[in-house]
Amino acid sequence: MADKSEKNGDAKRRPGELTPEEEEQLYRDHPLTDDTTCGYGPMRSAFLQKFANKKAFVFLYGILGCVYSATYSYYNGTITTIEKRFKIPSKTIGFISIGNDISTMLVSAVITYYAGRGHRPRWMTFGLYTVVAFCLLNALPHLLYGAGQDSLMLTREYGATANPNETSELIEEERRKVLCRPEGGVPCDSSAGSLAPQLILFGANFIAGIGGSLYYTLGTSYMDDNIKKSKTPALISLSYFLRMLGPAIGYSLASLCLKFFISPSLTPTITTKDPRWLGAWWIGWMVLAVMLFVMATVIGLFPKQLPRAAVRRMIEQERLRAKGDKAALAAAENPPERTSLSDMMKTFKRLLRNSTLMCNNLAGIFYFVGYSPYWIFMPKYIETQYRQSASVSSLVTGTVGLVFSAVGILTSGLVISKFRPRARYLAGWNVIVGIVTVMGMVSYVFLGCDAGDATTRSLLHSGELSEVTKCNADCNCDYVPYAPVCTADGRTTFISACHAGCGNYYINDNGTKVYTECSCVPRGNVNGSWVSEGGGEVLAGSCPVDCMRPFITFLAIVCLLKFVGSTGRASNFLVSVRCVDEKDKPVAMGFGLTLMSLLAFVPAPIFFGYLLDSTCLVWGKTCAGTGNCWLYNGESLRYMLNLTSAAFVTVGTIFDAGVWYFVKDLKIFDEEVKPKEVEDVQEKIVLEE
Structure with missing residues (x-):
């Protein structure tokens, strides 16, 4: 039986591959050096050395990537809450979001040129510490400025009780701000739209860009250098799989935090379904900062080169030396060159002349621009198109689609490792993926919520939104905050009780606020006859809309495209x-990130932020000017965003076709060698020892 199993093992082994026993023996005989030993300086031990292997690194790198990517998805999941809290428009949020991409664009290519030739795990630790600072700085605006006056006035502790007779004069005055006030309007809020929180958020993103480029470029190149080429696709995909779980964690954490009131110690008088609800967006940053700090410190313990990879590189060099292949031997030995400005510029020129690399980079750039609104503004898109709460939007964005992405990455890596397809097959599949993606994005155009759009159109007069009409012309509603109200028949939504011309209010037995004496609302049935003039009532909150069917269809297509x-x-x-x-591997990846930042990461959020703002129907107003958008034109947003994204992905697919053309002679996997060559190399190593 033993002989039979050995024969079966030899039959399954590819030509030129060592058996696990042969590799283990060579590994044991190979002396450790400072470059292959785990730890920091004198902090080295046999216990740590047990983890100096590819499995431990891939697992930790993937888990670290999971937490790292969770920070950005958490940020995206809380964007709408940040907009409301600090009165920030989407175009400004888009500019804040590109802070990390600006720093990536400025330093990525240069820093990876130098760091790529040094101790990569320790450089990764340094970079990830900047992401820890990013998390802490994102929470800082809340610690400095608190929950905000608008939110505090919606709590019982600050006087917003269910019984109006128990409220103070100050709270009563706050409540009456949303009513029609012919004697004089509400003064603007001088604290709204403050520049300081925006600068803090931008600075946080700017710092994080350094860490992101180091984590991605150095980590993947370190894995590729220390893993057998035949196993690279599977293990890289495993790390991607673990990393793809991060957005699910980030959005789920955002959903959980947003269910708590922005000041958890207070008792709110509104629910999460109220558009004025602000969740505790700042709590998650503390959790993520602690997790990142611990794991970033651990990954820096890995050696400059994994011991088994050093043994395999030695075997390959001996084999090439025995064959007399001087060119291949020089490439395999790859002596570290002195870093210099002139050498760096030569490297960049070499990369720019690489047709395959440039087509691949340009394809990625256009793909990212096309996908960026779904990554950055997906929670907002779901909120505006399908009338879901911020908590539900973050939860759905982070779980449903991203789970399918993770499964797709893992499946593709296993398939590639097993069948080892040629480069042209890999590039051809990417062209097919691009075509399917374009078709899916175009289908989003037809998945709107008609009932929701009809409710929005009820605010329109002569095809355009007119906040001031004949019935509310004397109400002075300019600085009244967005607080939608709905007519009793559930068909018409007004921006606020002031815009409906309401002069008074009361709270009924079930706690619902009812606004009365509304000059823009017919009184309806009075003594058996219809009365069309004003004086009717409206209820607090938007009119209910059922968008579940198109929402489910939308999610199904999202899952397909993600996979x-x-x-x-x-x-x-x-x-x-x-x-x-x-x-050139580390610097090529850093160079690609620089191009991606310059042409995609930086302009895309700003461009699509302006695109979203162009479809806004109701803007909040501050003393400084325009605040955040409260209501969008759903139909215009669907057409402009989805068709524009589809156009960018189409261009990316064309560049993928260029990659397919140029990779015809590219070798993806290791050259297979004859068993006799391996035996000769092993014998030579033994004799030298």
């Missing part, structure tokens, strides 16, 4: 690291 799109991730990575020299 199909993610299957091309491993292919893109393999093409990008195989079409350049070994020594």
Whole structure:
């Protein structure tokens, strides 16, 4: 039986591969050096050395990526709450979001050129500490400015009780701000739209860009250098799989935090369904900062080079030396060159002339621009299109679609490792993925909520939104905050009780606030006859809308596109690291990030932020000017956002076709060698020892 199993093992082994026993023996005989030992300085031990292997690194790198990506999805999941709290329009949020991309654009290529030739795990630790600072700075605006007056006035502790007879004169005055006030309007809020919180948020994102580029470029190149080429797709996909769980965690954490009131110690008088609800967006940053700090410190313990990878590199060099292949031997030995400005510029020129790399980079750029509104503004899109709460939008965005992305990445990596397809097959599949993605984005245009749009149109007069009409012309509603009210028949929504011309209010037995004497609302049936003039009543809150059917269809297509799109991730990575020299891998990835930041990460959020703002119907007003948008034109938003995104992805698919053309001679996997060559190398190593 033993002989039979050995024969079966030899039959399954590919030509030139060592058996686990042979590799283990060579590993044991190979002496450890400072470059292959775990720890910091004198902090080295045999216990730590047990974890100096590819499995431990891939697992920790994936888990670390999971938490790292959770920080950005948490940020995206809380964007609408941040907008409401600090009265920030979407275009400004878009500019704040690109702070990390600006720093990536400025330093990524240069810093990865130098860090890529140093101790990469320790450089990653340094970079991830900047992401810890990003988390703490994002929570700082709440610690400095608190929950805000608007939120505090909606709590019982500050006097907003259910019984109006128990309220103080101050609270009563706050409540009457939303009513029609012919004697004089509400003064503007001088604290709204403050620039200081916006600068803090931008600075946080700017710092994080350094850490993001180091984590991605150095981590993936370290894995590729220390893992057998045949196993790279599977293990890289495993790390991507673990990383893809991060957005699910981030959005779920955002959903959980937003269910708590922005000041958890207080008791709110509104529910999460109220558009004025502000959740505790700041809590999650504390949790993420602690987790990142611990894991970033641990990953820096890994050696400059994994011991088994050092043994395999030695075997390969001996094999090439025995064959007399001087060119291949020089490339395999890859002696570290002195870093210099002139060498860095030569490296950049070499990368720019690489047709395969540049087509791959340009395809990625256009894909990202096309996908960016769904990554950045997906919670907002779901809120505005399908009338879901901020908590539900964050939860759905972070779980449903991203789980399918993770499964797609893992599946594609396993398939590629098993069948080892040629480069042209990998590139051709990416073209198919692009075509399917464009078709899916176009289908989003037809998945609107008609009932919701009809409710929105009820605010329109002569095809345009007119906040001032004949019935509320004397109400002075300019600075009244957005607080929608609905007519008793559930068909018409007004921006606020002031815009409905309401002069008074009361709270009924079930706690619902009812506004009365509304000059823009017919009184309805009075003594058996219809009375069309004003004086009717409205209820607090938007009119209910059932958007569940188009919402479910939308989610189904999102899941399909997430799965199909993610299957091309491993292919893109393999093409990008195989079409350049070994020594150029880290800087090639950093150079690609620089181009991505310059042409996609920086302009895309600003561009789509302006695009979203152009469809706004109701703007909040501050003393400084325009605040955040409260209500969007759903139909215009669907057409403009989805068709624009589809156009960008189409261009990216064309560049993917260019990659397919140029990769015809590209070698993705290791060259297979004859068993006799391996035996000769092993014998030579033993004799030398």
